[in-house]
Amino acid sequence: MxxxxxxxxxxxxxxxxxxxxxxxxxxxxxxxxxxxxxxxxxxxxxxxxxxxxxxxxxxxxxxxxxxxxxxxxxxxxxxxxxxxxxxxxxxxxxxxxxxxxxxxxxxxxxxxxxxxxxxxxxxxxxRFHVAKLYRKDFDGLRKKEMRRLKKELSEEEYGKLKGAMRALRKKEEKLSDEEKEVLKRLFGHSPVLELAYDFCKELTDIFEEDISKSEAKRKIRIWKIRVGANGLDCFDNFLKTLKKRNSEIINYFAGRQxxxxxxxxxxxxxxxxxxxxxxxxxxxxxxxxxxxxxxxxxxxx
Incomplete structure (x- = not known):
């Protein structure tokens, strides 16, 4: 060559x-x-x-x-x-x-x-591969909900959700007013998607915090319990990985490497x-x- x-x-x-x-x-x-x-x-x-x-x-x-x-x-x-x-x-x-x-x-x-x-x-x-896993689970729910809404909403109303995927992937502080309005409209039609979206943000915030391994372990355990208590099953694949690789995931907080x-x-x-x-x-x-x-x-x- x-x-x-x-x-x-x-x-x-x-x-x-x-x-x-x-x-x-x-x-x-x-x-x-x-x-x-x-x-x-x-x-x-x-x-x-x-x-x-x-x-x-x-x-x-x-x-x-x-x-x-x-x-x-x-x-x-x-x-x-x-x-x-x-x-x-x-x-x-x-x-x-x-x-x-x-x-x-x-x-x-x-x-x-x-x-x-x-x-x-x-x-x-x-941590970025970890985030990729739970965001992939969330994206699965997004696709499912968007298919449902396309069937249930009028063409005009569904058209107002244009740009939702891009807005969902952005950090909250970087959202434009127009994108915030799209998300507000989307979550009005899909409360379960809003719930999953908030859980995604919460988990990301935990990884952003400068906390000890023990504190991270406690917060992630509480996050997992709350996901189950809210009846969310969209994160099931991530939760299986979390159970299997909990030690390796928590080790990130030891030196944030x-x-x-x-x-x-x-x-x-x-x-x-x-x-x-x-x-x-x-x-x-x-x-x-x-x-x-x-x-x-x-x-x-």
């Missing part, structure tokens, strides 16, 4: 394309050099698709050390055993420096970290893929990520 950036360098420096790729291969490693890493602090695990249509997923393992994102590995697929195999290669001296592992809700990543590092390791469920650094790197990788017209070789992908993160500081004159 021809890389557009490499091809540009080849033309500008009057070097053959293969010569440029050879230089990259010789000057950069295809895997992490542990002897150059002093500590790890926080590990982030995420996944990215190498092909369109969410195909050929690979795992991206990174660390956040003193505010700097470091690529640790592109171990291949996202199977638990694959991730586990890599985590076992982390030297003992560096394992002692790990303060936590941030992950989305994928069981393969969470279980791999637990099996390698043991019960004492703090596994943190990324997210895997935002891993997600940010994912955005860089997407740019790299577009720039290179796709990358399917994971060794080359590791090299490109490494160069994007460290290349300038290491090789710029």
């Amino acid at each position: 021809v890389n557009s950036t490499t091809e540009d360098v080849s033309i500008k420096e009057n070097l053959g394309y293969d010569a440029v790729t050879g230089i990259i291969s010789r000057r950069t490693d295809a895997e992490v050099k542990w002897d150059e890493i002093k500590r790890i602090d926080i590990i982030g695990t995420d996944e990215i698709s190498l092909k369109k249509g969410h195909k050929d997923f690979v795992t991206i393992v990174t660390s956040l050390t003193e505010g700097e994102t470091v690529i640790l590995a592109v171990p291949g697929d996202r199977k638990k055993e694959t991730v586990k195999k890599f985590l076992k290669t982390i030297p003992k001296r560096l394992r002692k420096t790990i303060r936590g592992v941030c992950s989305d809700m994928y069981e393969g990543f969470i279980n791999a970290a637990k099996e390698v590092f043991g019960k004492r390791m703090k596994i943190i469920a990324d 997210t895997s935002g650094f891993a997600e940010g790197l994912n955005n860089k990788i997407k740019v790299i893929k577009r720039r290179c017209y796709g990358i399917t070789n994971i060794e080359n992908l590791f090299r490109r990520i490494f160069l994007d993160l460290k290349g300038y500081s290491l090789f710029a004159s």
Whole structure:
């Protein structure tokens, strides 16, 4: 696969394309050099698709050390055993420096970290993936209610609800007067949607608060009880995940650590893929990520 950036360098420096790729291969490693890493602090695990249509997923393992994102590995697929195999290669001296592992809700990543590092390791469920789950449940109710209202309301009245989806996804303080009016009209037709909307906001507010793990655990438990007492079943899928991954979700409040650094790197990788017209070789992908993160500081004159 021809890389557009490499091809540009080849033309500008009057070097053959293969010569440029050879230089990259010789000057950069295809895997992490542990002897150059002093500590790890926080590990982030995420996944990215190498092909369109969410195909050929690979795992991206990174660390956040003193505010700097470091690529640790592109171990291949996202199977638990694959991730586990890599985590076992982390030297003992560096394992002692790990303060936590941030992950989305994928069981393969969470279980791999637990099996390698043991019960004492703090596994943190990324709060934005948590929010994605309960908002997805709410969105399911929204779609259901909008279908009902489309059947029951006149065409004129239903037309006045235009823009409701956008308004529901906005923060309350960013709503325009027009959007507030749309929501008022919508909730007049669907009190259950207003109730679920308020519960969503309440849970988000809990995650925004600077509170301890014990206080967060108490507030989330009360939230769950109140959801049940109000007869809301739209959050059932989220509540199942909450029951199963309560510890990992609550661990967020210990240091308010997210895997935002891993997600940010994912955005860089997407740019790299577009720039290179796709990358399917994971060794080359590791090299490109490494160069994007460290290349300038290491090789710029």
